[in-house]
Amino acid sequence: MTPEAMQALLQDRAADLPPLKRMLLDQLMAGGTLTEEAAPAPVSEAEALEDRVEALTEMVDRFAAAVGACAGCFGTDAGCPICRGRGAPGSRRPEADAFAFFVAPVLRRMERSPGGAQTRHRMRTITERPARPVVINHPTKGETG
Numbered sequence: 001m002t003p004e005a006m007q008a009l010l011q012d013r014a015a016d017l018p019p020l021k022r023m024l025l026d027q028l029m030a031g032g033t034l035t036e037e038a039a040p041a042p043v044s045e046a047e048a049l050e051d052r053v054e055a056l057t058e059m060v061d062r063f064a065a066a067v068g069a070c071a072g073c074f075g076t077d078a079g080c081p082i083c084r085g086r087g088a089p090g091s092r093r094p095e096a097d098a099f100a101f102f103v104a105p106v107l108r109r110m111e112r113s114p115g116g117a118q119t120r121h122r123m124r125t126i127t128e129r130p131a132r133p134v135v136i137n138h139p140t141k142g143e144t145g
Contacts, residue, residue, distance in 0.1 A: 066098035 064071035070080060070087020078085035094103070 062098050063102055065095035066102040068092040068094040 061071045064074065067089040068091060069075060069089040070083035070091070072082040073080040073085070073087065075083060075085060075088030075091060080087065083091070
């Protein structure tokens with residue numbers, strides 16, 4: 001498979017992904033343009049890249065479920081077809097198993113850390129104030145990284 005064909009295949013598949021997942025794929029491809037020497041020639045390498053993208057996509061989906069957010073944009077894209085920008089963390093009920101996997105260990109670690117009482121106070125202060133929106137420049141369909 002030529003480098004151009006590989007890029008076209010990945011871009012074609014990325015076109016239908018939600019914005020955050022497109023950004024993830026763009027980051028994976030950000031190593032520059034593929035050259036004949038650097039391009040993965042065997043299909044098995046392309047399949048390995050697809051598998052990696054799929055695994056990372058599943059991880060993003062699970063993390064979004066853990067924090068009660070839209071898996072497509074985490075509430076940062078008003079044009080998101082899933083949430084229209086209203087899916088920030090906490091906008092939905094977190095999924096218990098995903099929360100237990102991703103978030104609970106962090107909270108336990110904070111409790112055990114030196115100054116645990118101060119950490120609890122800081123966390124209470126952080127969670128009581130409104131979150132500042134995160135601004136992410138989402139690529140539009142057809143844009144290349």
